Amino acid sequence: MSESALTQALELTKLALLMNYKIYSPQDFPAYLPKLNALFDDLFSGGKGFRSKLIGLVSEPLTLAHSTQTLLGQTIEFIHNASLLHDDLVDRSHLRRGKKTAWLKYTPEYAVLAGDYLLARVMVNLSTFGNIKLVQYTSEMISDLLAGEWLQDSVVGDYFVTLEQLDRIHNLKTASLFKWCLRSPFIASEKYDKELHFILNEMGSILGLLFQRSDDLLDYDIRNDEGKAVLGDLKSGYLNSVGAFLSKGMSKAQLDNLIKATTLAEVHLAFADNADAGKKIFTQKIAEFDEMNIKLIDLYNHHLENLDKILVGNEKALIKNLKPLTEILYWRRKPSS
Amino acid sequence: MPTQYLTLKKNDPDFLNQLWGRTETDKRAIPVKTYNLGTEEESVTFEVKPISDIQKPSLMKLIVALVKLKSFILILFPLFFVLVKNSVDNRFFDPLSMTIVSIATILLFAGLNIRNDVYDHISGFDRVNLDSTPKPIRLGWISAHKASRISLILIFISAFITIPVMILQLELIRVISVALILFILGRFAKHNSYKDRYFAGFILFMLIGPALVSGYQVALGAGVDTEVLGFGVLWGYAVMFLIQVNNFSHIMTSSQSGIKNMMTKLGFDLSQKFLIVCWLGFIGLWVVFHYNYASTYWSVFGTILLIFWSLPLFMKIANIKSPMGSGLQVVRKEAYKTFIMMVFLFFMENLWVIWADLI
Numbered sequence: 159m160s161e162s163a164l165t166q167a168l169e170l171t172k173l174a175l176l177m178n179y180k181i182y183s184p185q186d187f188p189a190y191l192p193k194l195n196a197l198f199d200d201l202f203s204g205g206k207g208f209r210s211k212l213i214g215l216v217s218e219p220l221t222l223a224h225s226t227q228t229l230l231g232q233t234i235e236f237i238h239n240a241s242l243l244h245d246d247l248v249d250r251s252h253l254r255r256g257k258k259t260a261w262l263k264y265t266p267e268y269a270v271l272a273g274d275y276l277l278a279r280v281m282v283n284l285s286t287f288g289n290i291k292l293v294q295y296t297s298e299m300i301s302d303l304l305a306g307e308w309l310q311d312s313v314v315g316d317y318f319v320t321l322e323q324l325d326r327i328h329n330l331k332t333a334s335l336f337k338w339c340l341r342s343p344f345i346a347s348e349k350y351d352k353e354l355h356f357i358l359n360e361m362g363s364i365l366g367l368l369f370q371r372s373d374d375l376l377d378y379d380i381r382n383d384e385g386k387a388v389l390g391d392l393k394s395g396y397l398n399s400v401g402a403f404l405s406k407g408m409s410k411a412q413l414d415n416l417i418k419a420t421t422l423a424e425v426h427l428a429f430a431d432n433a434d435a436g437k438k439i440f441t442q443k444i445a446e447f448d449e450m451n452i453k454l455i456d457l458y459n460h461h462l463e464n465l466d467k468i469l470v471g472n473e474k475a476l477i478k479n480l481k482p483l484t485e486i487l488y489w490r491r492k493p494s495s
Numbered sequence: 496m497p498t499q500y501l502t503l504k505k506n507d508p509d510f511l512n513q514l515w516g517r518t519e520t521d522k523r524a525i526p527v528k529t530y531n532l533g534t535e536e537e538s539v540t541f542e543v544k545p546i547s548d549i550q551k552p553s554l555m556k557l558i559v560a561l562v563k564l565k566s567f568i569l570i571l572f573p574l575f576f577v578l579v580k581n582s583v584d585n586r587f588f589d590p591l592s593m594t595i596v597s598i599a600t601i602l603l604f605a606g607l608n609i610r611n612d613v614y615d616h617i618s619g620f621d622r623v624n625l626d627s628t629p630k631p632i633r634l635g636w637i638s639a640h641k642a643s644r645i646s647l648i649l650i651f652i653s654a655f656i657t658i659p660v661m662i663l664q665l666e667l668i669r670v671i672s673v674a675l676i677l678f679i680l681g682r683f684a685k686h687n688s689y690k691d692r693y694f695a696g697f698i699l700f701m702l703i704g705p706a707l708v709s710g711y712q713v714a715l716g717a718g719v720d721t722e723v724l725g726f727g728v729l730w731g732y733a734v735m736f737l738i739q740v741n742n743f744s745h746i747m748t749s750s751q752s753g754i755k756n757m758m759t760k761l762g763f764d765l766s767q768k769f770l771i772v773c774w775l776g777f778i779g780l781w782v783v784f785h786y787n788y789a790s791t792y793w794s795v796f797g798t799i800l801l802i803f804w805s806l807p808l809f810m811k812i813a814n815i816k817s818p819m820g821s822g823l824q825v826v827r828k829e830a831y832k833t834f835i836m837m838v839f840l841f842f843m844e845n846l847w848v849i850w851a852d853l854i
């Protein structure tokens with residue numbers, strides 16, 4: 159099989175997986191709503207479905223019913239994609255997953271309505287499932303996600319924002335979904351132990367931060383195997399977590415050079431007059447950034463050890479499933495073991 | 496080697512030992528994450544570090560950070576004001592008592608500053624409201640236990656050396672008794688710290704304002720008068736404004752952690768308006784004080800300058816858009832700068848008074 163055919167097959171498999179989540183209830187996506195189906199298929203076809211896979215990794219050791227897994231997978235993908243629909247419109251982004259964004263391809267009105275529709279379906283299906291704690295927690299997660307979006311928008315153009323402040327925003331915007339992926343299968347199986355949920359919450363928070371920081375590194379072309387556009391955040395006035403880390407302690411002139419940079423070579427020149435020296439300092443700074451995140455991974459493993467102590471029976475298989483996530487999410491590589 | 500972590504719940508017998516640093520002598524547990532602050536479910540994750548791995552600053556840097564040297568202006572300028580006022584009024588009757596009380600106040604203030612850090616560390620205020628100011632306990636430079644002992648020693652020395660002054664100036668006993676009662680009431684009233692409760696806030700205003708200047712003036716044998724009390728009100732108000740600005744700069748982290756204060760109660764938008772009104776109120780008090788106790792020249796010239804220097808502060812408070820971005824720190828710095836300029840104005844005014852008295 160040629161490489162392009164293989165890629166196409168993989169894309170189709172991913173699409174099929176995501177399409178599994180499209181319909182949980184027969185009332186999802188009625189045929190009489192114009193363009194909604196097409197908009198949904200467009201949006202979902204490029205996604206990796208990582209969050210729903212995470213649901214699967216947690217649900218499997220809990221032997222959660224297949225239909226419940228579908229419901230949870232649908233919930234997280236719908237919420238995530240609703241946030242993308244709205245986010246693209248707020249940011250006036252033109253591309254999403256390499257394709258024209260929904261608000262451009264259809265209309266801004268359709269993009270807003272489609273996002274609202276996805277959120278509404280989540281609430282309909284979850285309330286039908288009947289676990290009020292799950293409904294409440296999901297609503298809290300959506301509220302956190304929106305608070306994070308709101309705050310993130312308020313720091314666009316702020317080039318003195320600190321990493322600690324961005325972490326708080328990312329904890330709301332990105333990590334809230336990861337926390338939900340880890341906790342919701344337990345809530346769905348009516349396991350409400352406080353200690354358990356505290357640990358899962360913290361692990362989700364760390365995974366969210368690592369995922370976000372790794373994504374922010376792509377903006378500086380670090381481990382950018384998927385070929386994401388470089389310096390997109392910086393050009394749109396958003397100093398992401400890597401930018402905040404790099405700019406710490408910079409003089410005003412250096413910061414000015416950094417925020418005006420349109421290429422990586424110009425970013426390097428923000429650190430030194432000489433391109434080679436600048437690149438060396440930049441590489442050193444990225445190594446320090448990685449070092450900081452290694453400590454965060456150690457903290458994740460510390461929580462994982464504590465989780466192992468309170469899981470019982472088959473649930474212990476969860477540890478094996480959760481262990482490699484930091485490698486995948488931060489280092490963007492297959493687990494070494 | 497992986498970083499060593501330890502997570503403890505509030506009900507764990509070792510929880511307070513780790514926070515106080517009363518554990519292994521070669522290791523220190525530094526809190527890195529606090530969860531469910533102030534609730535029964537509160538827990539803390541510590542990074543356990545060998546003491547040898549902790550980068551220690553020079554002794555001077557440690558002392559400056561520990562006693563918060565920058566904040567000493569809060570007690571030294573009122574001292575300067577009282578000295579100038581009473582020198583000019585020829586009421587400087589007891590230089591010895593005044594010198595002892597000044598030293599005692601400095602020691603007491605240093606001790607209370609350390610105590611405040613210890614309290615904020617144990618209660619969790621400092622563990623959730625991270626800022627750029629170096630906090631020696633949080634950084635692991637010193638254990639809370641040791642810092643607490645140093646603070647107690649300083650407070651004890653301060654109390655001890657004040658005893659002879661209380662014999663020389665009996666009225667000082669009354670001032671100290673009132674201050675002590677206020678202090679004890681404040682400890683009972685507060686939840687997270689003096690910065691967080693309205694009544695405790697009022698007590699702090701009384702202690703750093705009217706009580707402080709009354710104590711100075713009584714110590715030099717001049718008794719209390721309305722001018723010094725007026726200055727105390729003005730000073731206490733300005734310090735409280737700085738505290739409100741500090742709380743504003745932590746509005747989001749405090750809200751998320753359930754810390755209650757005026758700023759979290761008002762919310763972001765109303766707090767901005769409140770701070771502007773608050774500083775306008777200060778300018779109003781400044782005018783009233785100068786109208787009653789200063790020359791027309793300083794009342795007019797000083798007020799115009801103060802308003803002019805306050806404009807950037809008003810603009811920065813009004814322009815801040817996010818409860819999360821760098822604007823919060825900008826407002827905090829600007830408020831401190833405006834405060835220092837106000838002090839500078841007062842300082843120049845006092846030099847003018849001395850000069851006018853000499854000629």
